[in-house]
Amino acid sequence: MLPTTSIYIHIPFCQKRCSYCDFNTYAGINHLIPAYVDAIVKEISFYGEMFNGQLPVKTIFLGGGTPTLLTTPHLSTILDTVFVHFKVDSAAEISLEANPGTVNLEYLKQIRRIGYNRISFGVQTSQVRHLNLMGRIHNFSDSIEAAKNAQLADFDNFNLDLIYGLPDQTLTEWEDTLNMILGLNPRHLSLYALGIEEGTPLWDWVQRGLVVQPDDDLAASMYELANQRLSESGYYAYEISNFAFQDQKNDWRCQHNLQYWHNQPYLGIGAGAHGFFNGKRTENVSGVGEYLRALSQTAGDLRQSPAVKQTHIVDNFTEQQETMMVGLRLVEEGVSIPDFTARFGSSPAEVFRDEIQQLISQGLLEMKTDEFIRLSHKGRLLGNMVFQKFV
Numbered sequence: 001m002l003p004t005t006s007i008y009i010h011i012p013f014c015q016k017r018c019s020y021c022d023f024n025t026y027a028g029i030n031h032l033i034p035a036y037v038d039a040i041v042k043e044i045s046f047y048g049e050m051f052n053g054q055l056p057v058k059t060i061f062l063g064g065g066t067p068t069l070l071t072t073p074h075l076s077t078i079l080d081t082v083f084v085h086f087k088v089d090s091a092a093e094i095s096l097e098a099n100p101g102t103v104n105l106e107y108l109k110q111i112r113r114i115g116y117n118r119i120s121f122g123v124q125t126s127q128v129r130h131l132n133l134m135g136r137i138h139n140f141s142d143s144i145e146a147a148k149n150a151q152l153a154d155f156d157n158f159n160l161d162l163i164y165g166l167p168d169q170t171l172t173e174w175e176d177t178l179n180m181i182l183g184l185n186p187r188h189l190s191l192y193a194l195g196i197e198e199g200t201p202l203w204d205w206v207q208r209g210l211v212v213q214p215d216d217d218l219a220a221s222m223y224e225l226a227n228q229r230l231s232e233s234g235y236y237a238y239e240i241s242n243f244a245f246q247d248q249k250n251d252w253r254c255q256h257n258l259q260y261w262h263n264q265p266y267l268g269i270g271a272g273a274h275g276f277f278n279g280k281r282t283e284n285v286s287g288v289g290e291y292l293r294a295l296s297q298t299a300g301d302l303r304q305s306p307a308v309k310q311t312h313i314v315d316n317f318t319e320q321q322e323t324m325m326v327g328l329r330l331v332e333e334g335v336s337i338p339d340f341t342a343r344f345g346s347s348p349a350e351v352f353r354d355e356i357q358q359l360i361s362q363g364l365l366e367m368k369t370d371e372f373i374r375l376s377h378k379g380r381l382l383g384n385m386v387f388q389k390f391v
C-alpha cells in the first residue's frame with residue numbers, strides 16, 4: 001500500500017536577498033519564473049506518473065524563497081497539476097509562504113479561491129532598525145496589513161514567523177513585537193533564534209565588528225518570555241519553536257511540518273528540494289539553471305526524478321535515530337512509544353536504552369511507560385544536547 005505523503009515545492013526566487021539568509025534562493029532572476037513553473041509542472045507530473053496517480057497526499061507546501069512572487073495563474077497551474085497527478089485528501093492542508101511586502105487583498109483572495117488554505121508570513125520583527133539590518137523589503141505596517149487582508153480573504157489559518165535574538169535587540173523590543181503580533185490573532189506562530197550563518201553579509205559584518213554578535217543568554221530569556229506571553233494568550237508550544245492557538249474545534253498545528261517531525265514521507269520538488277520516500281532521502285540540484293536543464297531532458301531512470309542530484313539509502317538504525325531526533329522536537333506529544341514500536345518492531349527503550357537512561361537521570365527527558373518519551377522543561381532549553389545523543 002502506498003504511504004500517505006506530503007509534497008514540498010521549492011520556489012527559489014526573492015525580490016532581494018536578506019542579509020542573514022542562507023537558504024537556496026536567488027534575487028535578480030525573476031525573468032526565469034515562467035520557465036521554472038513549467039519545470040515544476042514536469043517534475044510533479046513525473047512523480048505522479050511514477051505512482052500511477054495513486055499516491056495519497058495529505059499536505060502540500062510551497063516554500064521559498066518567496067512563492068508570492070508568482071502570479072496567481074502560476075500558483076493555480078502548480079496546484080492543478082498536483083491535483084491531477086495525486087490523490088489529494090479533500091481536507092489537505094495547502095500552504096504557501098509569503099513575504100508581507102508582496103501581497104495585496106485581491107491577490108490573497110485569488111490564491112484562497114484557487115485552493116490554498118494556509119498562509120505563512122515572514123514578519124520577523126516590528127522594529128524598523130532590525131528590519132533594515134536584515135534587509136527585509138517590507139516594514140511592519142505591511143505585515144499588519146497583510147495579516148488583516150489574509151483574514152478578509154478567508155485565510156482562517158495563517159502563521160506569522162518571527163526572529164528573536166537580533167543584534168542589539170532588547171527584551172523590551174521583543175516583548176513589544178510579541179504584543180503587537182498577538183493583536184493580529186494568528187492561529188500559529190513560529191519563533192526562531194537568529195542564526196548568523198557563514199557566507200551571509202550579516203556574518204561578514206559581525207566578523208568585521210560592524211554589528212554586535214547577539215547574546216545567547218539574552219536570546220534564551222527571549223524564548224522564555226515568548227513561552228510565557230503566548231501561553232497567557234491561549235497558545236501552546238507543540239514543537240520547540242512552534243505555537244498553535246488552543247481551540248476545541250480546530251487543530252491549528254502545521255500538518256505539513258508534523259509530517260517531518262513524525263519522520264514520515266514527503267516528496268521534494270524544485271531546485272534544491274529534499275525528499276524522503278521509500279527509505280531514501282533525495283536532494284535535487286540547487287541552481288535554477290541546473291534545475292531547468294535537468295527537467296528539459298528526458299528522464300533516464302524512471303524511478304527517480306531527473307532533478308535528483310543525490311540519493312541516500314536510510315538504513316533501519318538511521319531511521320530509528322532520525323525518528324527520535326525529530327520526534328523529540330514535539331515538546332507535547334514527544335515520540336510515541338506504540339507508534340515507534342509498531343514501525344520498527346522494538347521500543348525506543350530497547351534500541352536506545354543507555355542514551356535514554358542517561359538523559360532521564362540528567363533530567364532532560366521524561367518517559368511515561370507505553371505512552372511517550374519527551375523533553376523535560378530543562379530538556380527544551382538544551383534540546384541540541386539531547387538530539388546529539390541519538391546521532
Ligand code: SF4
Pocket residue numbers: 013014016017018021022023025064065066099122
Ligand atoms: S525573503 Fe526569506 S528566503 Fe528570501 S532572501 Fe529573505 S529570508 Fe531568504
